[in-house]
Amino acid sequence: MLPVAEELAETLFDLAVPHEDINELVQIGRRVTEDPELLRFLEASVDELVRGMGEVGTAVDLPELDWPSGDLQRCFPVFVFVAALPYTRAYHRARGVPDEVSRRTLADLGRNMVVHRRRYGKLGVQAPWWLTHHFRGELYQLGRLQFERARLGERTARAVTAAGLDATAGTACLDLHIPDFFGPLSPAACDRSLALAREFFARHYPEEKYRAGLCHSWLLDPQLRDYLPEYSNIVRFQERFRLARADAEPSDAEPVQFVFGDPELAVEKLPRRTAVERAVGDHLRAGGHWYIGHGWFPL
Numbered sequence: 001m002l003p004v005a006e007e008l009a010e011t012l013f014d015l016a017v018p019h020e021d022i023n024e025l026v027q028i029g030r031r032v033t034e035d036p037e038l039l040r041f042l043e044a045s046v047d048e049l050v051r052g053m054g055e056v057g058t059a060v061d062l063p064e065l066d067w068p069s070g071d072l073q074r075c076f077p078v079f080v081f082v083a084a085l086p087y088t089r090a091y092h093r094a095r096g097v098p099d100e101v102s103r104r105t106l107a108d109l110g111r112n113m114v115v116h117r118r119r120y121g122k123l124g125v126q127a128p129w130w131l132t133h134h135f136r137g138e139l140y141q142l143g144r145l146q147f148e149r150a151r152l153g154e155r156t157a158r159a160v161t162a163a164g165l166d167a168t169a170g171t172a173c174l175d176l177h178i179p180d181f182f183g184p185l186s187p188a189a190c191d192r193s194l195a196l197a198r199e200f201f202a203r204h205y206p207e208e209k210y211r212a213g214l215c216h217s218w219l220l221d222p223q224l225r226d227y228l229p230e231y232s233n234i235v236r237f238q239e240r241f242r243l244a245r246a247d248a249e250p251s252d253a254e255p256v257q258f259v260f261g262d263p264e265l266a267v268e269k270l271p272r273r274t275a276v277e278r279a280v281g282d283h284l285r286a287g288g289h290w291y292i293g294h295g296w297f298p299l
Helices: 005-014 019-033 036-050 070-095 099-106 108-120 128-135 154-162 187-204 222-226 233-238 253-260 275-285
Strands: 139-142 145-151 172-177 212-217 242-246 293-298
Touching: 005 019, 005 070, 019 036, 019 070, 036 070, 036 128, 070 099, 070 108, 070 128, 099 108, 099 128, 099 139, 108 128, 139 187, 145 187, 154 212, 154 242, 154 293, 187 233, 222 233, 253 275
Parallel strands: 172 212
Antiparallel strands: 139 145, 145 172, 212 293, 242 293
16 A cells, blocks of 8 residues: 555655655655554555545544554554545546645645654654544645635524525535745735635636535634734735634634644743744733634635
């Protein structure tokens, strides 16, 4: 189920896996292919991942490898995604997804590994559950933003309906995500992404009529406006959305994780190098909290 060493290295390169990690992953891959038990586990994991390929909202429960080797356990999801790659690419081809979109979407594996190393200082996959959306045809990178095929939940559907749109819980929508390491979140970049998304989904998923674009993020916390200038990219990103609701429970770890790379950093030691770092840290140091905002706009 895995390519031979030379082909595996090329595949990892195509998935934007950091160059420094490729040789070690090829060595670990040999251990997987030479162990019948690990191959059976790999096959079961791939079966779970690709079952119902393209379906929206299907729960995928990748089994966790219970293995004494830390590096193998941390990296095993890499081999699951590599082994599933032919299924993903076949699905993309069947939908007519351009190779460039497919490549940039699946390159999130490499980005995820960079995030893991930034936080823990070693090789691994930060959030395998998140990458299942990419490899199942639910999510696509289109310019600066990622767009996930999704369904309206009950609370957001009520807000959308109250605004006059014909929508109910379960109506098709697009969830917007902001990947790291991809340049500024400028209005021009967002406009381009939205234009690409309208064209992409109309062409490749014409049967799905999306009523709204959604975003669930600490970036939609209105308190950010108290710290950032009105011309900042974050404030202008907020202006695209109508806030359906904000969580009642704080999510202080979210901005700390995404801004500083580690949600467990001590608040009193958070750097103040940029406006966003100062906003996140100063608010927490003053005894405040950050919340996940749930926003939408009509498509």
